[in-house]
Amino acid sequence: MLEVTEISKYFGDIKAVDNVNLKISKGSVVGLLGPNGAGKTTLMRIIVGFYQSNTGKIKWNGKLVKTKSRKHRQRIGYLPENNPLYLSMTVGEYLSFVAELKGVDDLDNIKKVIRKCGLADFGNKSIETLSKGYRQRVGLAAALLGNPEIIILDEPTTGLDPNQIIEIRNLIKQLAKDRVLIFSTHILPEAREICERIIIINKGKIVLDEKTKEIKDLEKKFIDLTS
Amino acid sequence: MKRILAITKKELLVLFYSPIGYIFAGLYFLVINWLFFNDLFILGQADLSPYWNVAVYLLSLFIPAISMGLIAEEKKNSTWEMLLSLPINETELVVGKYLGGVIYLLFFWLMSLPVVITIFILGKPEFGLVMAGLIGVIILSISYLAIGLLISTISKQPIVSFLITTVFLIINSLMGQEILLSRMPLLLRDICQNLSLNYRFLNITTGLINLSDLVFFGSVIFVGLFLASILLKENHQK
Numbered sequence: 001m002l003e004v005t006e007i008s009k010y011f012g013d014i015k016a017v018d019n020v021n022l023k024i025s026k027g028s029v030v031g032l033l034g035p036n037g038a039g040k041t042t043l044m045r046i047i048v049g050f051y052q053s054n055t056g057k058i059k060w061n062g063k064l065v066k067t068k069s070r071k072h073r074q075r076i077g078y079l080p081e082n083n084p085l086y087l088s089m090t091v092g093e094y095l096s097f098v099a100e101l102k103g104v105d106d107l108d109n110i111k112k113v114i115r116k117c118g119l120a121d122f123g124n125k126s127i128e129t130l131s132k133g134y135r136q137r138v139g140l141a142a143a144l145l146g147n148p149e150i151i152i153l154d155e156p157t158t159g160l161d162p163n164q165i166i167e168i169r170n171l172i173k174q175l176a177k178d179r180v181l182i183f184s185t186h187i188l189p190e191a192r193e194i195c196e197r198i199i200i201i202n203k204g205k206i207v208l209d210e211k212t213k214e215i216k217d218l219e220k221k222f223i224d225l226t227s
Numbered sequence: 228m229k230r231i232l233a234i235t236k237k238e239l240l241v242l243f244y245s246p247i248g249y250i251f252a253g254l255y256f257l258v259i260n261w262l263f264f265n266d267l268f269i270l271g272q273a274d275l276s277p278y279w280n281v282a283v284y285l286l287s288l289f290i291p292a293i294s295m296g297l298i299a300e301e302k303k304n305s306t307w308e309m310l311l312s313l314p315i316n317e318t319e320l321v322v323g324k325y326l327g328g329v330i331y332l333l334f335f336w337l338m339s340l341p342v343v344i345t346i347f348i349l350g351k352p353e354f355g356l357v358m359a360g361l362i363g364v365i366i367l368s369i370s371y372l373a374i375g376l377l378i379s380t381i382s383k384q385p386i387v388s389f390l391i392t393t394v395f396l397i398i399n400s401l402m403g404q405e406i407l408l409s410r411m412p413l414l415l416r417d418i419c420q421n422l423s424l425n426y427r428f429l430n431i432t433t434g435l436i437n438l439s440d441l442v443f444f445g446s447v448i449f450v451g452l453f454l455a456s457i458l459l460k461e462n463h464q465k
Contacts, residue, residue: 043412073314080312084305086237088244100233101313142309 001025002047002150002180007056008204009042015051016042018204024197026149028178029197031212032184035226039204040184041081046151047182048078060150066151074102077143081154081184085127085137091138092123095145101148109147115140117171133164151175153183157190169194187216202226232314234323235330242293242331251292252335260342267349275346279360279432283400283425286364286371291392293331294375295385297324299358302383317459321376321452328372336365348398356434363431370424370444371396373451380458400425 004022008015017039024030024091032040045051047058049067058065065072086094099110114120117137122130127138136156153172157165173194175181185191191198192212200208200222207225208215215221229427242248298321301307310320346352365402375392382388402419403409403426411419418428424447427440 045308045312050308050312070314070316073312078309078312080305080308081426084309086241086306090243091235093240097233097237098313101230101310102313103229103314122362174310 001059001061003059003062004043004047005057005059006111007043007046007053007058009039009046009051009053015204017046020056020201020204020206022199022209023207024179024180026180027176028068028181028196029172029194030180031183031198032182032189032201033186033188033191033198033222034184034194034201036186038201040201041154044078044182044184044202045200047150048076048152049073054078074146075149077145077148077151079139079143079153079156083139083156084159085135087128088126090124090126091119091130094127094138095119095141098142099145104146110175113141113144116144116174118167131164133160133167136160136164136168140168144175148179150180151182153181155184155186157185157187165190188222192218200225231319231323231326234315234320235326238297238324238327239330241296242327245296247292247296248331251289252338255289256338259285263342272350274352274356275343275360276432278342279364280429281369282364283428284397286368286387287393287396287400290368291375291378291396294372294379294392295389296379297328297376298379298455299388303385316387317393318321318401318456321380321456321459323359325376325452326375326417328376329369332372333367336361339364347435353434356432359434359436360432362436366431366441367424367428368445370447370451373448373455376456377451377455380455396424399423402426403429411460 002022002024004020006022007017018207019039020039020043032043034040042051046053046067047079049069049072052068058067060072060075064071067073085095086097089097095110095114104110114123117140119134119137119141122134122138130138140153143153158174159169160168169190170181172181183195192215195212198210198212198218199206202225208221212218259278259281262281263313298307301310311317339361343357346357371392374395375388378392379385379388379397382391400423403423408416408419421443424444427443430437430440
């Protein structure tokens, strides 16, 4: 279980994340919703260790973790917003590079991830020549290398066509089976379709944290809580 | 170490793929060879020292073209968010990138071998002096690279990093020029001489390899990389 307790993050005078508390168990997809600038990405970046929070702590299975530690980062698979990739590399070169940094020597794991993401025939293709959907698969594959226990996806379906969105959503559902999976999105029907739990953030604070099936009108609730 | 080498390998892939490196390297060798061989046949001396003198200024343009993207490009493309979410720390990242740049520069200097061989065919230059010049220019290049990498951590735009590094390196080179030094008060002259990489490099090209010069170059590299890794740690928290 991932526990986030009283996390706050300031950028100068601006409080980007304000006293956030969360508990997320393995096996469910948690959707992080909120308007632009609400603090979703900052919160995700704190969990992955890219940002250091000003206050609060993060626990994994009851133990306090240092988010900048190698051990913590090894248990995390992260797909940042806009899926930044090295376009000059081939898919194989990029995934080998990420695997080396993650310390993944297990070739079977790498092959399994490549198959799972539908990239088996793309190893020698330059990332630059791939469609947005396939680039997203590459980003996802990189996040999945090393079999991470926590997966964090920041707007993974942005800019994809409807077929690609369906493929990525199915993949997300599969991945969540034995992991903590958090993903952020602006698309409310998408959150309703694939998330078991929805968290809405506004101005750095959690304003809603409920099971999806208990939320009657998500659109109305979202507007009420964030406008 | 494995992670540092992974970064080095990736950096080499990116540098060898990028057309900017080839364009600047092509221009560099075109200009330096034209200037050098022009004078060589007029003077009729098999001497490489004019080659090194020109190299200092051309390197002030070439090295920033290589170093500008080392960190700033990662920031511009947001790939460093991905990198720093992986199990790698800022120091490993900086050292890996620097090593990639150093290996790239060693390949680059291999391209000057035809000039060295031509000089040996045309005349009888002193072997020790030629080697000292070659060692000197490699040490100077990798020191410039460390400065460029440091400046690359400050900027989010590679072009800004290029301009700041170029201006800094040209000013530093001018600080070691006798024509300027001779007009300075003694104290200022000493300070400028000692801080000029160019001045110390020219010492080496005369065959005089001082420990103090080597320590100076080593310190520039160490401080450059150390500050780059500190700045990286601080910068992305803001």
